[in-house]
Amino acid sequence: MLSIPRDTKTTIPGYDSNPHKINAAYAYGGVKMTDATTTQFLNGIPFNYYIKINMEGFRDLVNAVGGVDVVNDKDGLTLASQSSEGNKKVFNKGKIHLNGEDALAYVRIRKSDAEGDFGRQKRQQQVMSAVAEKALSTGLIWRFDGILNAIGDNIQTDFTMNDITRIAKDYRNTLSNVENLQVKGEGSRIDGGPWYYVVSDAERARLHDELAENLGMK
Template sequence: MAIPPEEDNPVDPAPRVTGRASAPYQSGRASVGRASVGSSRPSGAADRPSAPPRSSAPAGATVAGAAVAKKRLKPRWGRIALVGTLALALLVGLGGLGIYLYANSFNNKIGRTDPFSAITGDRPPKIVDGAFNILLLGSDSRDPDAPVDQAGKWRTDTIVFMHVTADHEKAYLISLPRDLYVHVPASADGQYGNTMAKLNAAYAWGGLPLMVQTVEGYTGVRVDHVAVIDFAGFKAVVDALGGVDLKVEKTIKSVHKPYRTFKKGTNHMNGAESLDWIRQRYQFPDGDFARIRHQQEFLKAVMDKAVSTGTLANPVKLNNFLNAVVKAVKVDKEFDLVSMAIQFRNMNSGNLVFLTTPHLGAQNVNGESVVAGDKPKALALYDAVAKDKVAEWVAANPPSPAPN
């Protein structure tokens, strides 16, 4: 069943741009904050590449990615890239049960892409053996069969950098705002990039290879794997679980058809309802950042349900869930689900830590609203990621409380 387009996030074909050349990697340190940002601008300011954040939120808040604008088009879904870890969550249970042949059958079913072979130039080195990083992207396309490794066909509205510790006991999911102002290297054909832009422009201009290059250039950390989630099929994943329970902090009415009312308290939601809930932003003082907070709560609820006894002990429900996941996910060629099952056998949602790349909120650059990175904090965070010392960074940088 098709999911209705998201009216508040038009996606557009990428404009051709040129500009500053890509800066080199800096000895494993993050190459963040390469451009200065201007004065603050209200969240309703001009937003040529994408809809701006609704507010200037504290560095502990979260926000999703953006589309690049020239001509307005109606998109499909591009939210919730955090849910890419669902494949890993289900494999936690499979690894614990030792059903490796069963897992291998889904290993053969899942879609594959090759984001790394097209990357030219130097890449950040791998520093800590055993630790690895997965770039999770929520993607949507007007052509479901479009290759994700090429420009122009796909858009990403959510970008998450997932760091798995060397002992495989914990994973840190770092949200990168869609409007984060970064340097995008030149695309393979030379037509786009080589300029400062909003982060998700990289995907529109050069597909997965350019997105990987841009994220590696910004963080200074090597990407080991990529998982792309097409959310047109994700509603079926939630329905296969029998729905999820989500906390609604205040009663609101959806701004999207059929204009559901979400009542304060714990709500049991099916696929359509839960995806509608985590799309809402206008009703909250921190706008896009509230939306990502709800996405994280949604991810935890889905993961808990996925590895619950009620799912793992029910062969029909488990099989339906697994089939729904593999239909909605594409991974790189080296991503081995059976190996992941073994490595993640001791992990559950309690082992996930949600973060956001340090930022200064919405600011104005050349007449458009962007999210400005917090250079000193970002340098420290990604240095900790590269050295597998994120726990120390988190202890020194507790998250800011969400606004009421």
């Protein structure tokens, strides 16, 4: 599982040759350009499927599986802005149960986390793994079309129901063996302009090689 920081410096194929933040690819060309940009950034790692989900869809997805349990390793994590429920969210260390609204707050926290954006990425990965585990352990994955219908326009994917059930069957025992990768780089302003997260060619090559090994690519 890999999260790419939104401010990562890259070029966007099919747009222009200037440097951009990688999250601009979606604004400029949607899923197709995001796919091409991320594949280029990872030196040719392909993406076979996509799931696009907004914040409301993320909240609804967690609710659709009945909430999730996670272990928070930091005390006093606080979302500075208020949630849509109008309450400030504070999460203390230990095992916690998250409904959709809580989960959305939990994965958005950055400023009160000493790890900043990397801590947020870890929580995003943690919750998504918990959602997958809950869907598999309760059998909800076999009715995933109903979950998609419940979430509605807040989620889009090119997975078919056959794809989902096949993957669930083949990989249901692998959730305890998920490897979390981190993109290593340094923050920098380029020529006095915008702030970027700059990733070296060597680091991109390392990520490519690790992903390629896991994917069985030559």
